[in-house]
Amino acid sequence: MGSRVEILNEGGFRSDGRRQYELREVTIDLSQQGQADGAAVITHGLTRVMVSVFGPREAKSRSQTIHDRANINVEVAISPFSAGERRKRSRGDKRILEMAATIKSTFEPVVQTTLYPRSQIDVFVQVLQQDGGLLQGCINATTLALVNAGIPLLDFVCAVSGGVYSTSPMLDLTLLEENDLPNLTVAVMPKTGKSTLVTMETRLHVDRFEEIFKLVCSASHALHQEMKDAVRVRTTSLVTAMGTTQSNVGGDTMMDES
């Protein structure tokens, strides 16, 4: 397979016409989804993830209750039609569980759970289409859904994947690139520049790591801008719909803070 497609050709183009440091198209839909308190659909190129957030609400069982903060419960489902090959995954699938755990641990330090003791926040991640960068899509969608649900966050969490082809780093890998290149996914809180997640399933040389890591971190700022704009547009339209004058100010300040 690898020999059939040039990952990065000599003109500096990748197989889909992007250059090294270009992210795929991002579209964000923050409209209401059914009963959910907050929902978001994000696409990175041909990867599409929908996240619905419920809560904070009372915990279902005693065992899931934490006395001083809210419990974040993440459930991931991958639609069988999301990939080229139709494949059903059970909910107990190890990979899915791992992804859920990753998302949970990424958001635990960001969501201000202490404001809601003894309650539970449910995050349901539904993968609709996948073409590389699955984790980054899930995390970005979760951020947006949480924001949409009005759950207080310390900061946005923006995730971007990056890889390296021989010596040239590249951002936001498609499935094709992901299969061929060593890659990592980093989730960053753009305001503080702290990262809440760095994950890597392939072998990447130590010397290359720093370069890619820095690149991915700065890429997350570009993504942050995109997400912020989407939230602003959504909020503005909501505010206009409500017809109050005051909230216009409120919407903006909220944005500036985040």
Next chain:
Amino acid sequence: MPEITIRKRPQAEAVITQRKFFRKTARGKVIKVLRERYLRTDVSCGVQHCSACSQLDHFSEGSSTSAELPQFGDKSHSSYPDGHFVLPDTNIFLAQMDLLESSLFRAPIIVLQTVMEEIRHRSLPLFNRLKSLIHGDEKKIWVFYNEFRSETAVVREEEETPNDRNDRGIRKATSWYNEHIQTHCRATTSTRSKSRSSPPAPTVVLITNDVANRRKAEKEKTPCSSLRRYIEGAKDATQLMDLLAATGVDEDDEGKEDREIQPTEAEAARKEVYEEHLPASILLAGIKAKTLHQGHFNANQYNYLESTVSVPAFQKPVLIIGRMNMNRAVQGDMVCIEVFPESEWRAPGDEVVERDATLKDDDAGDEEDEEGEEMEDDVIERERRKSRLEAKQEEERLKRQQERQPTGRVIGIIKRNWRPVVCHIDPITLPPALASGTSTSRGLTPLLAIPASPLLPRIRIRTRQAPSLIGQKLLVAIDTWPINKRNPEGHLVRRLGAVGDKDTEQESLMLEFGVVYAPFGKRVMECLPEEDDKWVVPPKPRPDHGDVDVKAKTIWRDREDLRDMIICSIDPPGCQDIDDALHARHLPNGNIEAGVHIADVSNFVLPDTPMDTEAASRGTTVYLVDKRVDMLPALLGTNLCSLRPHVERLAFSAIWELTPDADIVNVRFTKSVIASKAAFTYEEAQIRKDDPHLQDELTTGIRLLNSLAIKLKAKRMAAGALNLASPEVKIHLDSAESSDPIDVEQKELRETNSLVEEFMLLANVSVAQKIQETFPQTAVLRRHMPPPKGNFEKLQDILMKRKGLSLDVSSSGSLAASLDLCLDPSEPAFNTLVRIMATRCMLSAEYFCSGSVSRDTFGHYGLASPIYTHFTSPIRRYADVLAHRQLAAAIGYTTLHPSLHSAQNVDRILDVVNRRHRMAQMASRASVEFYVGLALKQRGEAPDEAGVQEEAFVIRTFRNGVGVFVNKLGIEGIVMFKRDATNFDADNYTISIPDSRGTGNVDIGVFDKVTVRIEVEKDKNTQRGKVKMTLVRPVDSSAL
């Protein structure tokens, strides 16, 4: 930090920006694949001063092509006086690469991405050639990524084949280009000035040989042309015309179209000479089912009607006898063969059948259908004669049942291995009118080009310049081998010069062995230090000093100062690229410190630079008799890296502490700065060592080294190392200018040769251990596989029958021991001869990446070392440069470049280096042979002698001749007899021939010493291997 952006992909245009297709997996599952395509407007057209694209340059920092197309294109073509660019389609590149590569083809070329990708899928070698053409400096080529530019991207329509889609894309890009140049690339200055009418813009011409495509293009008003018609209007049309390959030209001009059909029909009607090759799917299925076999086709250099294919299923190579069974396979092709049932197996022929001698008369217009009729009889007659010859051989083969070998025939070609071959044209083959030079016909003349190598078939070419090609060396490419043609068809690539001219021969030799001999490009030269030959090692920064010279600091970082060491180098006379130097001294504790200092090439050749890439593709420096083709620019090789005496140079040192018995106590490696105290030749060093009056430090150092080397060698021999021999001779050149060889003599080996050798081996082994330890996955090592037992069978048999000696080949040690016993008291050279013959039974050593083969195959059979690498000649071998980099990383001097982390990558580099290495060896051997030939010719021309007479050993016997090896000259030859006069005993390797008085017979067998007369046939084309030998003693064979 580069700018990071998010690309937008308009959803409304999803038809163009998204691609959907279905793929079937190996298991038979169908997978839907969805791919995106981001279309952009910032893909540059590459024309200089284009008002729309010139500011896009900053985008293309990642791209390596910077050579932009000249603003007005090329104006030399008669049909396009306003200038033009050519835009060839895929088939032009696939079939006519030679033409495009020619320096006479001057028009700037636009290569579309669509075309590039098609070529990549169709033929990787051609793709690589195209790539190097793009990277080269001499051509103006621009790659236009048309699939990513929004205006030129096309989607496959329903019912459209991928081919049609690509053709449409190419047409679209051509018309876009023309429009684009029209609007953006006019001379802006002139528009602004007084004259309103700007000069007409250059045209972009689509070059395609596909008639349908051309028709469509004409309908769309896109300028297009067939290649042939285009060439007709170009400058140097006649020369370029000859470069046109035979393939694809036929479907040429529309006017000819009707006529075209007839010859094809006529051809089909003609008797087919060969059987059709089977389709690839059947071959692959057969190979999988093990009913068919796959292997490389090896032509037999003694008999052109016989060849072998080694396949894993049989121990002995499979024999292919006769042209029909060879079925158009050419030396080196990967072929698929069918093996006959065992009852039809044959023994290999025991007769020399020379291609040129046998086929001398079936030439010229042979198979030329136009005037064919009356020749037909001729052909048949000849064919009959030839089949008689084949039939005769057939009988013989059946007789020798016991020697039978698996026999088969070629039924399909898996991969052709056709590269340009050096040929010449035998004047006899010319039609009489042309031969006499009276005809000035400009028509296409068919000619048979005779390759210099006896392994290749003759190639039919058509040319308009026939008379001027006689007596010239030509480079000819094979294009096709149609089923109804006895010989393959090809075309002329280039003429190299007159036959026999030294430069021509030298060049043809390099071409034949694929030696890259073009001067280094500009980008490579830019990688050299700015100071040029003024570069010196900067003074060592003193730690207490505040002023810091950054450069000095980086160079001296972690470098040991060994400038005071008494170091010297020992090399062959006239050596300019000195890459090793040595020292030895006594340590206070009674041990000895010995050091090997190797030129620190890796300090100058940094990974991922154009120089590095170039060196990797050259692989090795090639030494020809009067020429050295460098791997690295001469500034580095002979100056900055060369460890010349009395100059400070950077080095990579391996320093051992050895006991007086030459056991290693420890070893360390360090980058260093040295100043060699002297550069000796082997001879000087030897004399110095042997002179008891000299007691200076240098001399004692050499003596110390020598004493250690003797012990090291003894240890190596005890471990079972082989002492092999290869015929090595030295050519004395008259003077530097004329370089006419005046004499040939055998190389003399001195003690000091072995001194240097031992320490280089020691360094290589130590380094190999170190880098293997540190980088178990990717260490660059060298190994020599033990030879398969079967290889020795014949030699063992000969030795046993002829001399009563036996050879124990169970291990390298026992082989070494039994080789030592192969002595003939009356014949001191006999032992050498056996060693040479034994060497030929072995495999050749190769570089490999430690991660790619299993640990137990690391060993070096010849050196009897469990691990080995090449470290000591980085100036002339690329593998050594890699070893240097790995060793530098292993001692923590630098980090390892990422390219050396991937075993896959290292494997790829080493594949090239291995091939280059092999080719270089063959090239230098051929070069020596050529010069030996020249020397002989000169000697033979001396009036008092009737040719040169030399003593020779018989190394092979044939039914109609003997193969001899002339020890003194290091050459091999064949003495042919008329076969009827001889009596051949295959079992005892003897042949008996009637003596000159006709009274009795004389037996000659392998290992017999004979005297031969050696002549160089003057008009005989190649001069290489074309030395003619006749027996003088014991029997004068000139009458036979």
